Amino acid sequence: MRSALAVLLTCIGLAGCSSNPLSPTGEAIYYALQTDTSLRSWVDACTGVSSEAKQQALMTQKNWWKRNGAFVESADFGLAYDLVTVTDERAETGARLAMALTWQVVETAEQEVQELMQNTSDREQLCRGIMTQYSEGERDLRGNESLYNNLVALQRRSQSQGKELALKKASVEQRTGRVYGRSFYVVEKMARRQGCPGAEVQLLKNAWPHEVYDARCPDGSYLIARCEWGNCLIAE
Known part of the structure; x- marks a missing residue:
């Protein structure tokens, strides 16, 4: 899974050298989006286990997002900015990369959840343990100091370049007359x-x-x- 993602990130300029397939920025983007998507997949799975598991999952997601949501949004900005900047008028190329990356992140998260849910004899206990990790901060994005620093840098970029991204996207859509959805493959x-x-x-x-x-x-x-x-x- 990571090798496929590395190839895609290479196409949009987020890759590093061959010994480190993802640059620090690419690693930070993947780290934030994957952690958030994994939580969403766990919430979807655990809400069907019991009313208690559903309540804990929804509350955990709400509180985790309060602590980490700004960094997830910044990571998503970094991905969107590089896609629209590198592909520019090749809107279809950029759209397909965005679709593939979104699908890759969701697919990885779903596989993790499905495998663990299928291999446990007590789904409620599994859900409780995973949600505890998220609620107690074990899966907060601050957990990796080097990647966290890159997420902070991305947050600063999103604040200073957010309007520029919106203008670039509007320009591409106006020239091509096409609007694409990121979740198409999903x-x-x-x-x-x-x-x-x-x-x-x-x-x-x-x-x-x-x-x-x-x-x-x-x-x-x-x-x-x-x-x-x-x-x-x-x-x-």
Whole structure:
């Protein structure tokens, strides 16, 4: 998983030398986005275990985000800025990189959760232990001092270059007439799981980190997927 991510990050200028496939900035971005996505995947899994596990999971997520949310947003800014800067008018190339990176992070988190949930005899105890790690700060982004310093630097960049990023993105969209959704591949995968292979996926709402997709199936039925930071759910 990490090797595939390293190749993608290389394409957008976040890679280091061959002995260290990710630069410090790339490592910090991956670290923040992966930690946040893992928590979201655990919350989704644990909410179905019991009412107590659901309550603990939702409260843990809320409190963790209060402590770490600004750094997750800064990491996402760093990724978006480099994508739009490097790819510029090649909007489709940048969009596909963003889609692939979002899918990669979500896929890695889901696999971790699925494997651990399948291999335990007590899911409630497992959820309680994982949530305790998050609530007590063991998985806070401050845990890695060197990467934390890079997240602080990214936060400063987002504050000074945020308007510049918005203008660059608007310029690319105006020139190309295309708007892409980051969670496209995630929704495609979910549609297949729902018995809808070969779905025609269309973006209905693009307000990252919130997105809404329509997946139309070959049999004429359709699914609506709502996404937040790349974590998507099929609407009932």
